[in-house]
Amino acid sequence: MFEVGDFVTRRSYKSDVVFRIERIEGSRAILRSYRIRLMADAELSDLLKMNQKDSRALKKELLLESYDCLQRQQRYLVLNGKQGRNNKDSFQEYPVKVLHIDGDKEYLDLSIANYNNLDISVKGLFIPEKGQPAKIGGLVKEIKPDILVLTGHDGEVNNRLYHTSDFFVEAVKYARDIISDLDSLVIFAGACQSDYDRLIDIGANYASSPGNKLIHFLDPILVVEKVVSTSIGEIIPVQDVISNTVSGKGGIGGIETRGKMRMRYP
DSSP states (O other), rough: OOOTTEEEEGGGGOOOOEEEEEEETTTTEEEESSSSOBEEEEEEGGGOOHHHHHHHHHHHHHHHHHHHHHHHHHHHHHHHHHHOOTTSSOOOEEOOOEEESSSSSHHHHHHHHHHHHTEEEEEEEOOGGGHHHHHHHHHHHHOSSSSSEEOOOOOOTTEEEEEEEEEEEHHHHHHHHOOOTTSSSSEEOOOOOOEEEEHHHTTTTTEEEETTOBBBBBBHHHHHHHHHHBTTTEEHHHHHHHTTTSOOOOTTTOOOOEEEEEEEEO
16 A cells, blocks of 8 residues: 555644655554654554645645745845855855755755755765765765755654664764864754754754754755855854744754855955
8 A cells, every 4th residue: 555755644643744655664664754854653554645636736835935945045145245245346255165965865956956046055965864974974074064964854763762863973973073173164963853962962063953843854054054154253143043944943953153154355
């Protein structure tokens, strides 16, 4: 009845979140949410399959939501004077390099489109969460990013146990072993309900989820945009970063961090 890739909801949760089936293990399915960065598992008997019409509508809704968020950010950049400064007769922005590693290929593709439209230089790689720790060291040495995003899907299995938080924590540790300074390499790490305290303690500047909340797939990009658009001479209030995200307070937290925008003349 069910196949990998099917869109489903859970009866026991009153179909509140739409998931895709990642894999099936006997009578249980491992699930990844479609609009938020949540991972879960459920008995097959608890699942309801969405029809193709509703699945197509959901995909369209996600694209429109991404577009609306992008337009909001572009209006913000215009109002704050970020756009229009890069010309030969004025100051020019020194490029900031972002390395975004995502455990979800579709989210990664949407994220890259948003980075490009926000004029943020990014290298995006699809690496499943469990594979991120093994590869992060070589990638940081090779790419030398200014900002590193480590994300995908996560979720609390039971008290203090998580689907993928251990992988994010380990990856942050390896990155910090290479670049320890919190302002030289700014790190965002985590997904829905991730182990926030461990991620911050191990060296992430920003992480999810201090309030054990579900976060939106665009939240990491919105954190990056705030850091990229803030001068290196300014320390960004954490509240400003949080207010720039979709999930808001309880979804994202972090530590005071310098902005990454440098200007050069001429």
